Amino acid sequence: xxxxxxxxxxxxxxxxxxxxxxxxxxxxxxxxxxxxxxxxxxxxxxxxxxxxxxxxxxxxxxxxxxxxxxxxxxxxxxxxxxxxxxxxxxxxxxxxxxxxxxxxxxxxxxxxxxxxxxxxxxxxxxxxxxxxx
Numbered sequence: 001x002x003x004x005x006x007x008x009x010x011x012x013x014x015x016x017x018x019x020x021x022x023x024x025x026x027x028x029x030x031x032x033x034x035x036x037x038x039x040x041x042x043x044x045x046x047x048x049x050x051x052x053x054x055x056x057x058x059x060x061x062x063x064x065x066x067x068x069x070x071x072x073x074x075x076x077x078x079x080x081x082x083x084x085x086x087x088x089x090x091x092x093x094x095x096x097x098x099x100x101x102x103x104x105x106x107x108x109x110x111x112x113x114x115x116x117x118x119x120x121x122x123x124x125x126x127x128x129x130x131x132x133x
Contacts, residue, residue: 057086068094 021029057080062072070093078089 054080057083061086061090064090065093068097070094070097 058075061075061078061080065072065074074093077093079085080089
């Protein structure tokens with residue numbers, strides 16, 4: 001039983017002892033904390049820089065869309081992860097616009113011709129109607 005009491009007394013003595021730090025230990029602890037805080041600041045700066053890059057790309061994309069007579073809302077359809085991705089997306093939209101601008105011919109025939117059985121006389125009917133003859 002005496003051994004058990006000695007062991008308990010020794011345990012309480014070690015827990016009440018204060019840990020002492022050397023100047024090197026304190027310097028290391030402070031440097032580690034400063035490095036962590038600086039890392040947090042860099043992360044925030046990197047995040048803000050990325051947001052500004054996206055904002056700049058978006059403004060450039062809107063300007064390019066307007067140059068090509070395209071609506072501003074198409075900027076939401078563009079991939080703006082990198083400048084290269086934006087360029088590829090913009091080229092695809094401009095190419096699509098070029099393909100859709102070509103007029104489609106519907107039907108056959110002469111646009112000036114008979115309408116409902118009426119015919120226009122190209123030899124002077126219109127000129128007479130306007131008093132040009």
